Amino acid sequence: MPNLSLEASLTQSRDSGKKLLVPYVTGGLGDWVEIVHAVIDAGADAVEVGIPFSDPIMDGPTIQEASQRAIEGGATPTGILSEIKKADFGVPIAVMTYYNIVYHAGHQRFASTLSDCGISGSIIPDLQLDEAREWIAQADSSGIDNVLLAAPSTPTQRIKALVDATRGFIYGVGLMGVTGERASLSSSSTEVARVLKAHTTKPVLIGVGVSNPSQAEEVVRIADGAIVGSALVRRMLEGQGPSGAYAFISELRKAIDSLKP
Amino acid sequence: MSLMNTPSSSGRFGDFGGRFVPESLMPACLELEEVFNQAWNDPEFLGEYHRILREYGGRPTPVTRLGRLSSHLGVEVLIKREDLAHTGSHKINNVIGQALLTKRMGKKRMIAETGAGQHGVATATAAALLGLECVVYMGEVDVKRQALNVFRMKLLGADVIPVSSGSRTLKDAINEAMREWVTSVESTHYCIGSVMGPHPYPYMVRQFQRIIGDEAYEQTRVMLDGEVPDYVVACVGGGSNAAGTFAGFIDSRSRLIGVEPEGGAAINNGIPGIVHGMRSNLLQDDVGQVLEAHSISAGLDYPGVGPEHSYLSSIGRAEYVTACDQEVLEALQLVSRLEGIIPALEPAHAMAWLIREAGKKIPAGSTVLVTMSGRGDKDAETVAEILGGGI
Numbered sequence: 262m263p264n265l266s267l268e269a270s271l272t273q274s275r276d277s278g279k280k281l282l283v284p285y286v287t288g289g290l291g292d293w294v295e296i297v298h299a300v301i302d303a304g305a306d307a308v309e310v311g312i313p314f315s316d317p318i319m320d321g322p323t324i325q326e327a328s329q330r331a332i333e334g335g336a337t338p339t340g341i342l343s344e345i346k347k348a349d350f351g352v353p354i355a356v357m358t359y360y361n362i363v364y365h366a367g368h369q370r371f372a373s374t375l376s377d378c379g380i381s382g383s384i385i386p387d388l389q390l391d392e393a394r395e396w397i398a399q400a401d402s403s404g405i406d407n408v409l410l411a412a413p414s415t416p417t418q419r420i421k422a423l424v425d426a427t428r429g430f431i432y433g434v435g436l437m438g439v440t441g442e443r444a445s446l447s448s449s450s451t452e453v454a455r456v457l458k459a460h461t462t463k464p465v466l467i468g469v470g471v472s473n474p475s476q477a478e479e480v481v482r483i484a485d486g487a488i489v490g491s492a493l494v495r496r497m498l499e500g501q502g503p504s505g506a507y508a509f510i511s512e513l514r515k516a517i518d519s520l521k522p
Numbered sequence: 523m524s525l526m527n528t529p530s531s532s533g534r535f536g537d538f539g540g541r542f543v544p545e546s547l548m549p550a551c552l553e554l555e556e557v558f559n560q561a562w563n564d565p566e567f568l569g570e571y572h573r574i575l576r577e578y579g580g581r582p583t584p585v586t587r588l589g590r591l592s593s594h595l596g597v598e599v600l601i602k603r604e605d606l607a608h609t610g611s612h613k614i615n616n617v618i619g620q621a622l623l624t625k626r627m628g629k630k631r632m633i634a635e636t637g638a639g640q641h642g643v644a645t646a647t648a649a650a651l652l653g654l655e656c657v658v659y660m661g662e663v664d665v666k667r668q669a670l671n672v673f674r675m676k677l678l679g680a681d682v683i684p685v686s687s688g689s690r691t692l693k694d695a696i697n698e699a700m701r702e703w704v705t706s707v708e709s710t711h712y713c714i715g716s717v718m719g720p721h722p723y724p725y726m727v728r729q730f731q732r733i734i735g736d737e738a739y740e741q742t743r744v745m746l747d748g749e750v751p752d753y754v755v756a757c758v759g760g761g762s763n764a765a766g767t768f769a770g771f772i773d774s775r776s777r778l779i780g781v782e783p784e785g786g787a788a789i790n791n792g793i794p795g796i797v798h799g800m801r802s803n804l805l806q807d808d809v810g811q812v813l814e815a816h817s818i819s820a821g822l823d824y825p826g827v828g829p830e831h832s833y834l835s836s837i838g839r840a841e842y843v844t845a846c847d848q849e850v851l852e853a854l855q856l857v858s859r860l861e862g863i864i865p866a867l868e869p870a871h872a873m874a875w876l877i878r879e880a881g882k883k884i885p886a887g888s889t890v891l892v893t894m895s896g897r898g899d900k901d902a903e904t905v906a907e908i909l910g911g912g913i
């Protein structure tokens with residue numbers, strides 16, 4: 262069980278000169294627990310585990326399909342959370358889900374379940390700051406770092422509020438769009454990273470549209486780290502299994518580690 | 523103060539509403555709120571909106587007394603004729619407003635979701651009228667069962683994108699339109715078709731639809747010698763024709779009745795939840811996954827409902843009831859035969875409740891206004907298939 266908070270853990274690694282790598286894995290999909298172990302073995306600093314939702318409006322076709330398959334396969338929020346508890350992964354785990362899953366369980370119950378399962382963070386892309394205050398207060402009191410997202414369209418004034426209210430890290434959305442692989446890194450990714458870095462000392466991670474080692478390397482030239490979701494989940498859907506996941510994350514690790522400060 | 527006033531600054535009607543959207547969409551929601559509030563207080567904008575609805579949209583639509591059905595039921599039935607509005611439903615009221623706002627924001631393109639295709643047709647129409655590009659997202663299931671409307675949209679110059687995810691109906695068309703909106707929000711306005719979605723949509727669409735209720739209030743007072751109807755009835759999918767109708771009668775003594783489809787009755791069978799940017803009643807399973815609705819009527823095949831209806835239900839000002847597919851089909855045929863008016867399947871729900879409850883929950887001799895939200899042409903094929911034999 263990690264005893265540092267998500268933010269403390271990521272900040273410590275970042276301050277030691279390391280770039281951060283956070284893969285996203287759809288919970289409840291096939292051999293996802295083994296996949297999480299594999300990406301940790303390959304050097305993930307933390308892992309985002311998705312609790313699938315029926316209507317994922319921030320997700321493109323890959324994660325939509327993964328979510329649908331997982332739900333059809335019987336995945337449930339409590340099932341996924343208790344597997345995380347049982348697995349005791351050893352790096353910080355943040356759950357990524359949509360707000361109805363949290364709201365349906367109830368803030369207090371959801372927060373205490375996360376905490377009981379040794380989970381360090383929450384990422385809820387349809388719960389923007391103005392609606393998030395109650396959940397953040399509840400998460401804070403249960404030791405859960407709620408991560409807020411900032412987008413290329415976010416005005417400066419609001420960036421200040423977001424970096425102030427976020428915990429764990431600030432999630433910079435790399436492009437105007439939904440999750441999914443892209444042929445090249447959007448120029449907005451580095452732009453968002455630059456703006457966020459100028460406004461906070463909290464870790465700045467960029468996700469959405471970071472699809473391969475060279476894109477990850479490009480984005481961490483400015484950002485503190487990269488989040489890679491669809492590119493990994495596609496490999497899960499293709500049945501590449503833990504060994505495929507390990508190989509892919511190892512390549513990403515190598516690419517971002519090659520960048521010397 | 524009226525019960526249907528402006529929502530709170532966070533877009534709340536009581537506990538319902540709000541703005542549950544990705545951060546990327548927040549600037550667009552805030553801009554839309556500001557632009558709508560300005561426009562709604564701008565005599566020039568309102569003049570243009572009313573002029574188009576009058577000269578182009580066929581407003582005011584009449585209120586018709588249904589003599590033969592009234593004798594048959596023993597209650598006095600009046601209907602508000604949104605079926606006579608241009609494009610065949612009330613949806614035109616909302617899209618003219620939003621298309622004018624699109625221009626006011628300097629955007630050149632509208633996207634929309636559609637279930638029955640009526641909102642898609644209306645959006646494509648407004649886009650053609652005002653020289654805007656238009657893309658409509660429609661579930662694959664609905665593309666099949668509303669083929670006529672798909673063809674109309676294409677004739678009007680819109681692109682129709684079939685959506686193959688999830689239940690492949692209205693709910694998924696909305697998801698896909700929202701995803702597309704995140705990508706193109708700089709140039710594109712998302713023209714939501716009902717009183718749903720993130721603030722300011724539920725409020726804004728109700729204001730654009732209140733013309734139904736405001737007109738009907740004046741018209742029924744004349745027809746009923748200064749009285750208002752005892753009952754005001756409308757079908758509820760997302761709830762825009764109902765909200766627009768209720769807005770005109772909210773401060774009167776009329777009893778307000780929303781009729782949900784039995785297989786998509788968010789207020790009757792759902793609990794509060796969050797989807798499509800709003801908190802409202804929602805059909806969901808025991809962990810919070812959104813359930814699919816099942817209705818004969820594509821326009822009501824939606825597991826959620828506009829937040830203001832959840833509010834009106836929670837305070838007891840409006841009552842929500844259900845009608846099942848079978849009684850809807852019977853109502854559609856009865857109204858057609860007795861009155862020479864073929865209702866769309868959606869308002870046939872409102873007629874079905876009236877026909878079932880006349881002389882029971884609705885005391886004999888009552889006066890009832892039903893909003894005839896659209897005409898039945900689009901459903902001819904569906905109905906023909908069910909009744910046997912096809913067209």
Ligand SMILES: Cc1ncc(COP(=O)(O)O)c(C=O)c1O
Pocket residue numbers: 611612637638639640641715716717757758759760761762763764820821822866868869895896897
């Ligand atoms: C004729 C008609 N009535 C009603 C509806 C349902 O929408 P709302 O509940 O927003 O009025 C539709 C939707 O497509 C429709 O076409």
